[in-house]
Amino acid sequence: MSSAQELDLGLGLLDHQLVDCEGRRCGNVDDLEVVGVRDGQPRVAAILVGPPVWKGRGWFGRLAAFITPGGAVRVPWEEVERIDGAVHLRRTARELRLGRGDDRARKWVEWIPGS
Amino acid sequence: MRKIFQIALGILAAIGGFVDIGDLVFNVEAGATLGYQLLWVVVVGVNSIIVYSEMCGRVAAVSKRPVFDAIRERLGFGVGFGALVASQIVNLMTLAAEVGGVALALELLSGLPYRVLILLGVAALAVVIWVTPFEWIERIFGYGGLALLVFVVGAIKLHPDWGDVATGFAPHGTSSDKLVYAYFAVGLLGAAMTPYEVYFYSSGVVEEGWTPKDLGLNRTNAIIGYSLGGTLSLALMISAAALFLPLGVEPQFIGTVALGAQVPLGTIGLLLALVGILFAVGGAAIDTCFSGAYNVAQFFGWEWGKERRPSGAPRFTLAWIVLLFLALLVIMTGVDPVLVTEYAVIFSVVALPLTYIPILLVANDRAYMGQYVNGRVANALGLFYLVVILIVAVTAIPLMILTHQGQG
Amino acid sequence: MRLTDLLDARVTTESGHVLGRVHDLRAERTPRTLKITGLVVGPSGFLERFGIGAPESGARIRTRDVVPWSAVIRADSRTIVVRDEARKRQ
Numbered sequence: 001m002s003s004a005q006e007l008d009l010g011l012g013l014l015d016h017q018l019v020d021c022e023g024r025r026c027g028n029v030d031d032l033e034v035v036g037v038r039d040g041q042p043r044v045a046a047i048l049v050g051p052p053v054w055k056g057r058g059w060f061g062r063l064a065a066f067i068t069p070g071g072a073v074r075v076p077w078e079e080v081e082r083i084d085g086a087v088h089l090r091r092t093a094r095e096l097r098l099g100r101g102d103d104r105a106r107k108w109v110e111w112i113p114g115s
Numbered sequence: 116m117r118k119i120f121q122i123a124l125g126i127l128a129a130i131g132g133f134v135d136i137g138d139l140v141f142n143v144e145a146g147a148t149l150g151y152q153l154l155w156v157v158v159v160g161v162n163s164i165i166v167y168s169e170m171c172g173r174v175a176a177v178s179k180r181p182v183f184d185a186i187r188e189r190l191g192f193g194v195g196f197g198a199l200v201a202s203q204i205v206n207l208m209t210l211a212a213e214v215g216g217v218a219l220a221l222e223l224l225s226g227l228p229y230r231v232l233i234l235l236g237v238a239a240l241a242v243v244i245w246v247t248p249f250e251w252i253e254r255i256f257g258y259g260g261l262a263l264l265v266f267v268v269g270a271i272k273l274h275p276d277w278g279d280v281a282t283g284f285a286p287h288g289t290s291s292d293k294l295v296y297a298y299f300a301v302g303l304l305g306a307a308m309t310p311y312e313v314y315f316y317s318s319g320v321v322e323e324g325w326t327p328k329d330l331g332l333n334r335t336n337a338i339i340g341y342s343l344g345g346t347l348s349l350a351l352m353i354s355a356a357a358l359f360l361p362l363g364v365e366p367q368f369i370g371t372v373a374l375g376a377q378v379p380l381g382t383i384g385l386l387l388a389l390v391g392i393l394f395a396v397g398g399a400a401i402d403t404c405f406s407g408a409y410n411v412a413q414f415f416g417w418e419w420g421k422e423r424r425p426s427g428a429p430r431f432t433l434a435w436i437v438l439l440f441l442a443l444l445v446i447m448t449g450v451d452p453v454l455v456t457e458y459a460v461i462f463s464v465v466a467l468p469l470t471y472i473p474i475l476l477v478a479n480d481r482a483y484m485g486q487y488v489n490g491r492v493a494n495a496l497g498l499f500y501l502v503v504i505l506i507v508a509v510t511a512i513p514l515m516i517l518t519h520q521g522q523g
Numbered sequence: 524m525r526l527t528d529l530l531d532a533r534v535t536t537e538s539g540h541v542l543g544r545v546h547d548l549r550a551e552r553t554p555r556t557l558k559i560t561g562l563v564v565g566p567s568g569f570l571e572r573f574g575i576g577a578p579e580s581g582a583r584i585r586t587r588d589v590v591p592w593s594a595v596i597r598a599d600s601r602t603i604v605v606r607d608e609a610r611k612r613q
Contacts, residue, residue, distance in 0.1 A: 005553075014526060015187045025419065028415065031526055034525060034529065035524070057527060077555075086180070101430055110425070115424065115425035
């Protein structure tokens with residue numbers, strides 16, 4: 001049983017939902033940027049999100065990256081507030097440049113009454 | 116007192132919402148082909164869906180995460196993406212069949228042309244989804260589906276040999292074609308345990324903001340609601356067995372299904388049957404449509420949910436609109452809804468392990484579930500039905516091919 | 524470097540003995556950082572890919588070892604080489 005301070009990156013972080021400080025869902029953890037591997041002090045520097053990031057996720061990842069529009073976003077690790085089933089961030093999605101796909105799609109929907 | 120009322124309403128909605136077009140088609144065809152022999156399979160299917168929907172309701176209430184999230188997290192991006200594509204193909208087929216079923220029921224009720232009713236039906240579904248709050252959608256279509264209880268009354272009025280009916284509840288050898296028997300068993304299980312229902316239910320639990328305090332309600336709803344819903348499936352099979360088997364009728368049309376209520380109960384039986392089919396299949400269409408949108412949104416991490424309002428979850432909203440439109444195109448080609456249903460059910464059976472394995476994994480994960488992790492009973496049952504699912508998933512397509520979809 | 528580069532890399536000792544594959548990375552969270560403290564190494568089995576046997580999961584099928592990062596000599600995206608002492612802990 002891992003303590004609150006200890007977690008497994010693949011199981012506990014990778015592919016988990018990102019939630020901003022207002023409770024808005026804004027992507028999944030598509031990969032993690034790891035630094036310091038060569039100098040013996042490895043740590044997670046940032047969370048990586050977005051279709052181009054999927055290229056590192058196997059054959060289906062490359063396929064999905066090919067057919068999906070969108071850019072990659074780098075969220076520095078300091079932006080993470082807490083981790084439970086999801087990864088909660090300190091700031092809003094807009095400030096972190098996440099969830100832009102929804103922002104772009106909104107204009108297709110908001111003209112309809114009742115939206 | 117309010118609590119009991121609330122539970123009762125939830126159960127009623129679960130009963131009426133249990134039957135979808137796959138159940139209609141397979142239970143009636145199984146009855147017409149094999150009589151009462153496969154009643155026990157319906158019981159197995161109902162038990163299995165009770166075990167798994169309780170589990171995924173618990174996972175969603177405790178972790179606030181729906182089931183499809185777990186597929187990508189536990190099985191990885193590649194498997195998750197494959198599961199997404201497969202489930203969307205099946206969702207589209209299922210939705211097209213359900214839209215066709217709605218149009219057929221409307222045609223029999225109104226006499227208006229089928230093609231026009233497809234458009235009207237889809238438009239009506241879209242408007243209902245857009246305008247109605249989430250809980251009310253389930254209630255409206257659940258209560259309307261209760262009209263299918265007419266089949267229970269009808270089955271009794273047909274005076275089947277109840278001794279014969281009773282033997283159908285014990286699995287036994289069959290004198291008829293064993294492959295056809297196996298095909299229908301697989302189809303019945305697939306119709307009872309549809310993946311879209313599981314995805315929809317778990318997302319719905321999160322939509323409605325359930326917490327661990329609601330777990331007792333969750334369990335009661337699942338057990339009583341699905342058990343009673345299962346009696347509708349049993350009634351469909353029994354009426355078909357009593358009515359169609361002796362005559363050698365092969366029910367190829369939705370209208371024939373409704374005969375199962377008209378013959379014993381006359382015009383009122385027919386009307387109630389058609390209204391019941393309309394609401395049950397219409398409700399299932401909405402569930403399927405949402406399930407598809409939930410899956411794609413959850414896989415990519417988008418905002419999702421009816422309670423977020425369309426402008427709060429734009430890509431999710433566009434997803435269900437596009438899915439509904441594609442289903443419209445498919446069914447407008449004139450393809451037979453009953454045929455599409457058969458394919459949809461069999462293909463969804465193949466995808467069942469991908470759906471249920473992650474549920475079992477996550478329900479055992481303490482990081483997700485805390486103290487609400489699976490106990491020994493839940494795990495024993497879960498593993499047992501998983502084995503059933505695996506056997507069924509592997510044999511589904513070979514059986515479909517070998518028996519020419521049950522024609523023998 | 525990315526997490527997914529390190530996952531599934533082959534782990535061998537400096538003398539060439541193959542310990543298995545990287546199933547996961549163990550990390551420790553401090554207020555501002557997330558430090559990687561070890562490798563979760565195990566056989567390249569089918570089940571391990573699905574989190575079966577992971578510490579938090581109740582479904583314990585096979586135990587796996589955590590090799591502390593201090594034992595790592597060098598690491599790239601295909602192979603990670605650890606000191607021989609790490610093998611004795613298996």
